[in-house]
Amino acid sequence: MGEPSRVASAFSGANAYAQYAWLQRRVADHLAQHIRQQRTASAQQVLEIGCGTGFLTEHLIADNPHADFLITDISTQMVQRCRTAMDQINSPNSQTIHYATMDGQHPSIDTTYELIASSLAFQWFDDLDASIALLSTQLEPGSMIAFSTLGAETFHQWRSACKKANVPCATPNYPEPDALNNRLSKQATFWMHVERIHAEYPSAWPFLQELRHIGAHRPRSERQPASTGRFRALLRRLEHLGNFQATYQIIYGILTV
Ligand SMILES: C[S@@+](CC[C@H](N)C(=O)[O-])C[C@H]1O[C@@H](n2cnc3c(N)ncnc32)[C@H](O)[C@@H]1O
Numbered sequence: 647m648g649e650p651s652r653v654a655s656a657f658s659g660a661n662a663y664a665q666y667a668w669l670q671r672r673v674a675d676h677l678a679q680h681i682r683q684q685r686t687a688s689a690q691q692v693l694e695i696g697c698g699t700g701f702l703t704e705h706l707i708a709d710n711p712h713a714d715f716l717i718t719d720i721s722t723q724m725v726q727r728c729r730t731a732m733d734q735i736n737s738p739n740s741q742t743i744h745y746a747t748m749d750g751q752h753p754s755i756d757t758t759y760e761l762i763a764s765s766l767a768f769q770w771f772d773d774l775d776a777s778i779a780l781l782s783t784q785l786e787p788g789s790m791i792a793f794s795t796l797g798a799e800t801f802h803q804w805r806s807a808c809k810k811a812n813v814p815c816a817t818p819n820y821p822e823p824d825a826l827n828n829r830l831s832k833q834a835t836f837w838m839h840v841e842r843i844h845a846e847y848p849s850a851w852p853f854l855q856e857l858r859h860i861g862a863h864r865p866r867s868e869r870q871p872a873s874t875g876r877f878r879a880l881l882r883r884l885e886h887l888g889n890f891q892a893t894y895q896i897i898y899g900i901l902t903v
Contacts, residue, residue: 650720650749653770657698658723660861664699664731667860669843671701673896674765676841677794678705681763684790684837684900689713689760693784695750696720696767700728704735706763713741716755718748719767751777753784760789768795769820775829782834782903790902796820797840797895804892807850811880823897835902843894850884853892 657663688710697703697719706715717732719725729745748754750764751771762781771777774795781791798820808815823840830836847853857863884890 649772650751654721656863657719657721657861660724660859662859663724663727663861665859666856667698667701669845669894670698670766670860672843673794674701674705676896677702677763677765677792677898678709680839680898680900681705681761681790681792682709684792684902685761689789691757691759691761691786692716693753693755693759693762694718695748695753695762695764695781696770697728698724698765698767700731702763702765703728703732706761707732707735707737707741707743710761711741715741715743716746716759717743718746718750720747720749720770722747750781753781755784758784758786758789760786762789762791764791764793766794766796768793769818774821774826775833778830778901779833782901785903787903790900792898792900794896794898797826797897798822799842799893799895801892801894803890804850804853807880807884811876811883813876813880820895821897823895826897826899830899830901833901837900837902839898841896841898843896845892845894847890847892849888850881850890853890854881 690713692706692710692713692715694703694706694717697717703717717728725745725747750767762785768774778791800820801817805815805817823838827836827838
C-alpha cells in the first residue's frame with residue numbers, strides 16, 4: 647500500500663474522530679479567526695483540503711456566504727462524514743458545496759480559488775513546500791492559502807522517551823517554524839503565527855489511544871516500527887512515571903500571492 651493509501655485508510659477507520667479530536671477542533675477555530683483577520687472580504691471560490699469531519703468547513707461556510715466550495719479529503723469516509731455533518735447545518739446562505747475525494751498533494755482541479763484552506767492535514771504531505779508551491783498555482787492573484795500544521799517541537803516528550811528507551815520513534819519530523827517562514831517568504835507574502843498547546847494525560851497510554859481514535863497513529867511506511875516487546879517495556883516504564891505531558895506546536899500560515 648502506498649503512503650497516501652495508508653494515510654487514507656487510517657483516517658477512514660477513525661469512526662470516533664469527532665469525539666476525540668478536541669485539539670483539531672480548537673486549532674480549526676483558531677485558524678478560522680486568523681483567516682477572518684487577514685481577509686477583508688469574503689471569498690467567492692473556496693477549496694478545502696483535508697476536511698476531516700468538518701471543524702474548519704463549518705467556519706468556511708459561515709464566513710463566505712456567497713461562495714462556491716470544493717471540500718476535499720484523501721479519505722472518502724472523511725468526506726462522507728463531513729458532508730453528513732454539513733447537511734445538518736441549515737445555512738440560509740446561497741452557496742454551492744461540492745465534495746470530492748482528493749489527495750491535496752496532487753490536486754485534480756481545473757479552476758482557480760480565492761481561498762485554499764487546510765487545518766492539520768499538511769503534516770501528512772511528503773514535501774510541504776512543493777505542495778504549497780503547486781497549490782499556489784491554483785490561486786487567483788491577491789488570493790491566499792491558509793493552513794495550520796504541526797511544528798518540530800510537537801510530541802518532544804514522546805520523542806525523548808523513545809530515545810531514552812532506545813525505541814525507534816514513529817513520529818515524523820515536522821518543520822521548524824522559522825525555517826518554514828524563511829522558505830515560504832521567498833515564494834510570496836507569508837504571515838505566520840506559532841502556538842503551543844500543552845496536554846496532560848494520566849499516562850502515555852491514553853495519549854497513544856487518542857492518536858489511534860483520530861486516525862493519527864500509523865507511522866510513515868519508511869519508519870522502522872518498534873518491536874512489541876520493547877514498546878511494551880517503554881509503556882510500563884512511563885506508566886510508573888505517572889502523568890504524561892504532550893506538547894503540540896501549531897504553525898498557522900497564510901500565504902498570499
Ligand atoms: C488531523 S485530520 C484534520 C481534519 C480536519 N481538517 C480537522 O481540523 O478536524 C487530517 C485530515 O487530513 C486528511 N489528509 C491526510 N493526508 C491528506 C492528503 N494528502 N490530501 C488530503 N487530505 C489528507 C486525513 O484524511 C484527515 O481527514
